[in-house]
Amino acid sequence: VIIIIEWFWLKPRQEYNRIDKIISKLSQPKNYIKFPKFKGRGILMLINDHSMLRGTLTILTLRRIGCTLPIIIAYTRDELDVKYRKILSNIPSLSLMDLSSLPLPINALRGYKSKIYAMIYSPLEEVLVIEPDLLFLRDPEYLFNIPEYVQTGAVFWKDRYIKNYWDKKVSDWTRRLIPYRKGDNRILKRESSDYQSPDLLIINKSNHYK
Numbered sequence: 001v002i003i004i005i006e007w008f009w010l011k012p013r014q015e016y017n018r019i020d021k022i023i024s025k026l027s028q029p030k031n032y033i034k035f036p037k038f039k040g041r042g043i044l045m046l047i048n049d050h051s052m053l054r055g056t057l058t059i060l061t062l063r064r065i066g067c068t069l070p071i072i073i074a075y076t077r078d079e080l081d082v083k084y085r086k087i088l089s090n091i092p093s094l095s096l097m098d099l100s101s102l103p104l105p106i107n108a109l110r111g112y113k114s115k116i117y118a119m120i121y122s123p124l125e126e127v128l129v130i131e132p133d134l135l136f137l138r139d140p141e142y143l144f145n146i147p148e149y150v151q152t153g154a155v156f157w158k159d160r161y162i163k164n165y166w167d168k169k170v171s172d173w174t175r176r177l178i179p180y181r182k183g184d185n186r187i188l189k190r191e192s193s194d195y196q197s198p199d200l201l202i203i204n205k206s207n208h209y210k
Helices: 002-026 052-064 082-089 112-121 140-145 147-152 167-177
Strands: 041-046 071-075 094-098 126-130 154-158 196-204
Touching: 041 052, 041 112, 041 140, 052 071, 052 082, 071 112, 082 094, 112 126, 126 140, 140 147, 147 154
Parallel strands: 041 071, 041 126, 071 094
Antiparallel strands: 126 196, 154 196
């Protein structure tokens, strides 16, 4: 009974409270961090020991289909072995980004949060963020020219439809950040706790930099 209470009530509650504290802290001007200057466009990918093989295959596939965009590999020192870093550093038109050197707590560089920080702190102005296991059949540089991106400076893709017990809690928490209903948003309509795919996104940071 104790395990059930901890897993289904206490842990989610602690996570929501922790996120609320982070949002509250970041909203204070004294906690703003000056972001580095950025320019150009390219691909950003996060790789760790477990995704090294998939990421390497994706990089080789991109080059094989004619993609010449610079590729930045973001990592943390405790999640990507030194031998893998040496292998990646020898690939042409590819650079490494050590997230461990950012002025952020190590917990902020775990999971999907690390992808957001990598995107923000990368030297690229226009960033195509991809997962290591994403397979392209054509050069993805054309995505920078699609009308939706040219008009808005950002394009996101929907995630698979997932229905689970925590949909209502996720919806209630999201409504606190977005206090309005937006079209077919599955989260705000309490239809699913997943909406945006983390596998692929493209953004022009200059358009959305404040």
